Amino acid sequence: MEKLLEDFSLGLFVWQTVLFVGLLFLLKKYAWGPILSAVNEREAGIKDALNLAEKAKMEMENLQADNQKLLKEARAEREAMLKEARELKSSMIESAKTEAKEEANKLVANAQAAIETEKKAAIADLKSVVAELSISIAETVVREELSDKSKQEKLVESMLKDATLN
Amino acid sequence: MQRKLSLKASLLFIFLIPFMSMAGGDTPKTDKKSEIKAYIQHHLQDSYDFSLFSYTTEDGSHKYVGAPLPVILWDNGLVVFASSKFHHGETVAEVDGNFYKLYHNKIYKTDALGTINYDDHQHPTNLKPLDLSITKxxxxxxxxxxxxxxxxxxxxxxxxxxxxxxxxxxxxxxxxxxxxxxxxxxxxxxxxxxxxxxxxxxxxxxxxxxxxxxxxxxxxxxxxxxxxxxxxxxxxxxxxxxxxxxxxxxxxxxxxxxxxxxxxxxxxxxxxxxxxxxxxxxxxxxxxxxxxxxxxxxxxxxxxxxxxxxxxxxxxxxxxxxxxxxxxxxxxxxxxxxxxxxxxxxxxxxxxxxxxxxxxxxxxxxxx
Known part of the structure; x- marks a missing residue:
């Protein structure tokens, strides 16, 4: 202990104190202050950037979800439209079909009616023609037959025969 | 790696040889021991000059390689001189009619001959001026x-x-x-x-x-x-x-x-x-x-x-x-x-x- 005290150099102590305090203040002003503030700033910057990235990621996710939703909606809408169109088409075809059928039926019925009337007219015509013809034949025959009595009778007889056959 | 290490080790041994031959000088063994002890003591203390190393010339005088440093004392006024004046404690430094001597790595005020007076415990009784020297x-x-x-x-x-x-x-x-x-x-x-x-x-x-x-x-x-x-x-x-x-x-x-x-x-x-x-x-x-x-x-x-x-x-x-x-x-x-x-x-x-x-x-x- 005595040797320690004897070794203690006051000059060195004074110089050490003065130089160290000087160094401390110089470094505080020119080194530690700027270093620590720069480091803090940088750390704050990194933190901000990370937060920002996180936020951007969240926004992106939201946006994507929105897009998905929109897409889904659009798809559903398209689906509905297609369905509607398909239904419309089938109903149109159906109605057209029934209409056409009705029309055709009507046409057929008309035609049939026309044919019927035509037929009736033709039959009537034919009847009158046959009647005329038979009258004229009968006239001719009568005229001829009247000239000969036996012949007249024979003719009538044959004609009658034919008529029953007819 | 192992080879490289052993190569380095052998190189170090080669480097050591001059030291070992130096150690084999003709000085007695006890002298060497006390010399080393004193050297360590000296090294541990602060010093008034920046010496890098010292050696002994053939005529027996010590040579120091290094630079002297300023000695600053307060002795009824500022006293400044180069530490080379002490000649590593071998001589008395004279500044403006005052004499200073380096004794056991401390500066004492002495007379022109550098006499150190001791008390009963072998401590010097000479005046010690306030020492603010730029030491090593x-x-x-x-x-x-x-x-x-x-x-x-x-x-x-x-x-x-x-x-x-x-x-x-x-x-x-x-x-x-x-x-x-x-x-x-x-x-x-x-x-x-x-x-x-x-x-x-x-x-x-x-x-x-x-x-x-x-x-x-x-x-x-x-x-x-x-x-x-x-x-x-x-x-x-x-x-x-x-x-x-x-x-x-x-x-x-x-x-x-x-x-x-x-x-x-x-x-x-x-x-x-x-x-x-x-x-x-x-x-x-x-x-x-x-x-x-x-x-x-x-x-x-x-x-x-x-x-x-x-x-x-x-x-x-x-x-x-x-x-x-x-x-x-x-x-x-x-x-x-x-x-x-x-x-x-x-x-x-x-x-x-x-x-x-x-x-x-x-x-x-x-x-x-």
Whole structure:
């Protein structure tokens, strides 16, 4: 202990104190202050950037979800439209079909009616023609037959025969 | 790797040969021992000139290689002269009619012949003028201070120039600065108050570390192993601790039991407790100064003794062995240099933490 005290150099102590305090203040002003503030700033910057990235990621996710939703909606809408169109088409075809059928039926019925009337007219015509013809034949025959009595009778007889056959 | 190592080792042995032949001089063995002892003693002390090495010429006189440093004394006025006037203690320096002599590494005022008078205990009774010389230690402190200033100012500037990212040597020192902040200051002092103490902690850490490392170089300076230097550092810690002490810190010293006991119960206890607490305030920095001083001093003694052993063992076995030991100790000393700087900083931070602590009395009063 005595040797320690004897070794203690006051000059060195004074110089050490003065130089160290000087160094401390110089470094505080020119080194530690700027270093620590720069480091803090940088750390704050990194933190901000990370937060920002996180936020951007969240926004992106939201946006994507929105897009998905929109897409889904659009798809559903398209689906509905297609369905509607398909239904419309089938109903149109159906109605057209029934209409056409009705029309055709009507046409057929008309035609049939026309044919019927035509037929009736033709039959009537034919009847009158046959009647005329038979009258004229009968006239001719009568005229001829009247000239000969036996012949007249024979003719009538044959004609009658034919008529029953007819 | 193994081959490379053995090659290096053999190279080292070749390097050693001249030393071993030097050790085999014709001086008697006992002389060598005391010479080494004196040399170590001399090395551990501060010196008035910056000598790199010395040798003995053929005619027996000592030659020193190095530079003289200014001696500054206060002896009824400022006295300044170069330390070369002492001729390493061999002659008396005369300045303006006053005579000064270097005796056992201290400057005494003497007569023209350099007579030293002794008292009964063999202590000189001569007058000792106030000595503010720029010694080897002061020079090393100055060099370290300049180095630190330019190094860390460079680091601070590199942030501005490189958008907040360190460049060059700053890349190496920035993580250490951050380590001191994140693992020494913040855990011990707290997020809120640590910025107040950071300049001191950083300065003291790098100052002690650099000086410890300089002590291991062949410059042979033993600054952090000097008790005056460690005392100055510890006093700084002591002053900062007590000047920044909060109400709670002082209360912890002078009223450690708080409201847990009535006053008449506390009085007899405090007769013992308060002196212990007050003593603790002084013991804490005292342990700092002794720890750093003793560690660095011991490291230097061990290292130099082992190197000295090389010259005492004049055998092919002993000298390489002590060289190997000295080498291993050097490696350990590099670790110790960092470790002691870390411990000094860490403990200072711890003491600052005690001083700046503020309890939340309602919750924590009983936890202590």
């Amino acid at each position: 230690g002061v020079v090393m402190i100055l060099i370290t201070a300049l180095l630190m200033f330019f190094l860390f100012r460079g680091l601070a500037r590199s942030y501005a120039q490189n958008k907040g990212i360190a460049t060059g040597t700053g890349r190496f020192f920035e993580p250490i600065v951050l380590y001191i902040r994140d693992d020494i200051a913040i855990p011990n002092i707290g997020q809120k108050k640590h910025m107040r103490y950071m300049p001191f902690l950083l300065t003291v850490f790098f100052f002690v570390w650099f000086l410890n490392i300089f002590g291991l170089t062949p410059l042979g300076v033993n600054v952090t192993g000097n008790i005056a230097v460690t005392t100055a550092l510890a006093i700084m810690t002591f002053l900062i601790t007590n000047f920044t002490g909060t109400k709670d810190y002082w209360k912890h010293i002078f009223d450690p039991l708080g409201d847990s006991m009535p006053w008449y119960g506390k009085v007899p206890l405090y007769i013992i407790l308060i002196p212990i607490e007050v003593l603790g305030v002084f013991i804490k920095p005292f342990s700092l100064l002794i720890r750093l001083y003793a560690n660095m001093q011991a490291g230097h003694i061990v290292l130099m003794s082992l190197i000295g052993l090389m010259f005492i063992f004049k055998s092919w076995l002993g000298s390489p062995l002590s060289f190997g030991l000295a080498f291993a100790i050097s490696l350990i000393e590099i670790l110790v240099a960092l470790l002691q700087a870390y411990i000094f900083t860490m403990l200072s931070a711890l003491y600052f933490g005690f001083a700046s602590e503020e309890h939340d009395h309602h919750d924590e009063a009983h936890a202590h």
